[in-house]
Amino acid sequence: MELEEMKSLWEDMSQKVDQQKILTDELILDLTKERFENRMRSISVPETLSAFICFAAVIYLISNFNLLDVWYLQLTGVLTMIACIVLPILTLKSIKRIKAIDISKSTYKESLINYAKDKARFMKLQKTSFYTSFIVLILAVISFGKIMKGIDVFTMTEKLNWLVPSGIGILYVFSQWVLKKYRRATDSAHNILKELKE
Amino acid sequence: MHTKEEFIEQIKENQGIIYKVARLYTNSAEDQKDVYQEIVYQLWKSYPSFKENSKFSTWMYRIALNTAISNLNKEKRKGTQVSIDNFLLNKMDQVDTVMEERITILYAHIKRLSIVEKGIILLHLEGKNYDEIAAITGFTKTNIGTRLGRIKQKLKSQIKK
Structure with a gap:
């Protein structure tokens, strides 16, 4: 296929597509309305629900804080609470930022720059939240273990002997996968920005 | 002041642009439908900012391309889709x-x-x-x-x- 042939084929396709006036008034209205409702629901519901769960966990921890009787258990409790407040707020803020983007005001070039930067930022957030979630999980198990079952994980040396190494092993395997994905995405974002500067 | 009727007319007149952009930036029929729908939604959302002194199709290319790009970063969020399957999937079959x-x-x-x-x-x-x-x-x-x-x-x- 030659370049000129490409252009004439594109013209033929355009003509055919234009001839097929299949979009109806009703369908166009549906496409705008349902999309809007769908988008609002799909983004807001799970995130708000997760935030509520986190805030409920914070309230539970505060009301049972007196059960965390040793300093290191109190420390894990405080750190769990901070994570349960900060993480959902950060997520909701980033969703708000995405929703606030005005597509009509940017050019193709600006959109590409935003795309590349967002891609890099998103992967950074993914990487950070991966490690944070792992730490929060450990902290939550310690705090809730003490409050709900009266177990002080730090005194269970037998279990710690196999729990700690296997936890580190799992973290290592998954972190390699996350880092690989991160490097690939940031390389691609970097290439787009480089190409735009040419 | 732009009316809903004017918007519908313009979209119907330039619907080929949406099809071509959506097809270029996706790799499956499902994603194509999703981007198609997203472009129409963004066009409708941005329609009040459209200025009469510029050509509708030029403005439309810009919104369509920007939407297709911004959609590349989003994770798939599947929900109920408008039944555009028939016309999108069969469009080129004809x-x-x-x-x-x-x-x-x-x-x-x-x-x-x-x-x-x-x-x-x-x-x-x-x-x-x-x-x-x-x-x-x-x-x-x-x-x-x-x-x-x-x-x-x-x-x-x-x-x-």
Whole structure:
């Protein structure tokens, strides 16, 4: 296929597509309305629900804080609470930022720059939240273990002997996968920005 | 003041643009439908900002391309979709098979270009001149010329292989 042939084929396709006036008034209205409702629901519901769960966990921890009787258990409790407040707020803020983007005001070039930067930022957030979630999980198990079952994980040396190494092993395997994905995405974002500067 | 009726008319008149952009930036029929729907939604949302002194199709290219790009970063959030399956999936079926095969090859060549180049070649194939491409993309006219030259070289060597 030659370049000129490409252009004439594109013209033929355009003509055919234009001839097929299949979009109806009703369908166009549906496409705008349902999309809007769908988008609002799909983004807001799970995130708000997760935030509520986190805030409920914070309230539970505060009301049972007196059960965390040793300093290191109190420390894990405080750190769990901070994570349960900060993480959902950060997520909701980033969703708000995405929703606030005005597509009509940017050019193709600006959109590409935003795309590349967002891609890099998103992967950074993914990487950070991966490690944070792992730490929060450990902290939550310690705090809730003490409050709900009266177990002080730090005194269970037998279990710690196999729990700690296997936890580190799992973290290592998954972190390699996350880092690989991160490097690939940031390389691609970097290439787009480089190409735009040419 | 723009009316809903005017919007519908404009969309119906320029619906081919949405189809071509959505197909270029996706790799499956499902994603294509999703992007198609998203473009119409963004057009409707941005319609109040459309200024009469510019051409509707030029404005539409800009929104469609920007939406397609911004959609690349989003994770798939599937929910209820408007039943656009029939017209989107059958649209090109009405064209003869040989032509559809050639169009698929054409799209495959363009899709191998970088994300920056895809939009520029699309506008070039749409018959836009350097001024119009520059207005939509934000690149300078000289830059468009240089990039198009490079894209043509790339396509030539791709086609030869």
